[in-house]
Amino acid sequence: MRDITKRFGNVTALRDVNLTVRHGEIHAICGENGAGKSTLMKVLSGIYPHGSYQGEIVFDGQPGEFKDIRSSERHGIGIIHQELALVPVLSIAENIFLGNEHAAGGIINWHETMTHAQTLLDRVGLGENPQTRISDIGVGKQQLVEIAKALSKKVKLLILDEPTAALNDEDSRHLLDLIVGLAAQGLACIIISHKLNEVMRVADRITILRDGQTIETRLVEPGLTEEHIIRGMVGRDMSDRFPPRGTHPIGDVTLAIEDWTVFHPLDQQRKVVDRISINVRRGEVVGLAGLMGAGRTELAMSVFGRSYGKKGAGSVFKDGIEIHTRTVPEAIGHGIAYATEDRKHYGLNLMDDIARSVTLASLPKVSRATVINEHEETVVAERFRKDMHIKAPSVRATTGNLSGGNQQKVVLSKWIFADPDVLILDEPTRGIDVGAKYEIYTIINSLASQGKSIIVISSELPELIGLCDRIYTLNEGRLTGEVARADASQETLMHHMMKGPNT
Known part of the structure; x- marks a missing residue:
C-alpha cells in the first residue's frame, strides 16, 4: 500500500500511509483508537472501494483496484472483523460456505460440504462436528470457524482485527499458535491488536500508526520493547501505565452484597453465583478477578436490576439499609450504575448520536x-x-x-x-489502546476521589493491581479470596482464582 490517503468530508483519516507485507509474514499494526488502523484495512479489503481514496495497492505484483469485498476475496484477501460475521442458527459447515456453497443447479451437495468443512476444521484445530450450530460453541471456537471460512476461499493474505479481544488466555494462545502455523505454511497475516505482549510474541514486523500517518515499521527483535511501541503510538512516554492514585480517605461501606445466589436463566438447578458476600466503601476501588465462567459478570448483572438469571437468595444493603434492585430503574434509583462489558450490544444504541x-x-x-x-x-x-x-x-x-x-x-x-453512588465497570478497557486506557484509569481515580464507590471487573490482572484498593477473587461462582492492594501480585491472584471455594 503506497501513499494511501482517505478522507471523510473535511476529516483526513489516513495521510500518505505506507504498508508492505511479505509472503509468510505476520505483520502487526499498532496504534491508538482512531489512529486509522481499521480504515486502512477497509481500504485494502475493498470495503472502501478503489477511487474513494488516493494512493495505490499492489497485490501479488498486480494493481489492487478492488471495487468491493468480493473483489478483494477473489484476489486472495480475507478479513475477519472484531464483530464476527456468523449466523448463530446455522451449522459450522453452513457458515463456512455461506455464499460460497458446494452446489450444482441450485442443489447443495451436503456430502461434499461436510467433507470439505471437516478438512478445514482439522486444519484450524477445531474438534467440533461440522453440523454443530454456531450458537452452541464459544467465542474462541467461533474465531476458528471464521478462519476456516477464510481458508475455504484460498486466501493469500488474512487480516485479523483484534482477534483475541474477547478470548480467554487459553483460547488466545491456541489462536495465536494457529496463526503462527499458517504463516509457516506461507500465508501472510496482518494482525491489529492492542495486546502488545501478544504482538511481540507472534509478529515478524510491526507498523505503528498515529493520527492517520505511518510512524515507523520495524522488525520484532530482542532490542524492541513495549515502551518503544507505546511511545510511537501515543507520541509520549508512558513508563507508568497507571496514573498516580493520590491520597483520599476511604469511608464507610456504601454497598454490601450478602449471601448472593443466582441460578442460570435456562438451567435453574445450576448455581452460577453461590452465596457470595462482598462490599465496597466510599472512595474505594474494588476489583473482581476470575477466570472465564467464574461468575463475575453474572454477579454484577444480577444485582443491577436482575439483568441476568434467577435470584435464589441474598440481600443488598446501601449505606447499611437493605434495598431492592428488582428492576434496572429501581437499581438506578438507588444510585447503582452498571457499565456493561459489551458496549456495542448493551451499552450503546449505535444509531444514536x-x-x-x-x-x-x-x-x-x-x-x-x-x-x-x-x-x-x-x-x-x-x-x-x-x-x-x-x-x-x-x-x-x-x-x-x-x-x-x-x-x-x-x-x-x-x-x-x-x-451514581456505586459504579460497576465490567471490562472497562477491553479492546482499547494504552492511551485511551490511561485516560479511563484517570477518570476512575477521579470518581473515587469524589467519594464514589467503584467496582471493576477485569480479565487483565495488572489492571486490577494498578487500579484497586482491594481485589476479590471468584472461581465457579464462589468467592475464593480477598487480597489487599499491598499484597496483590499476579501470582497471588492466580493462586486464589484457581483454587476451590473450600481450599
Missing part, C-alpha cells in the same frame, strides 16, 4: 413534562465531550462511527451523568 447516548439513562434531567430539551441535552453532552476527551466532530456524531475507546468514554459519560 453522542448527545442522546450520554443522557439516555437520565432523561428526566434534560426533560420537562416528558419533552426532551435538546438544547440542554447538547450542552450536557458537549461538557462531557470536552471533559472526557471524546474525539468526535460534534455531539451529534453517531456513536457507531466512533472508535472503541471513544465509545467507551460515551458509556462512562452516560453513567457519570446519572450521578
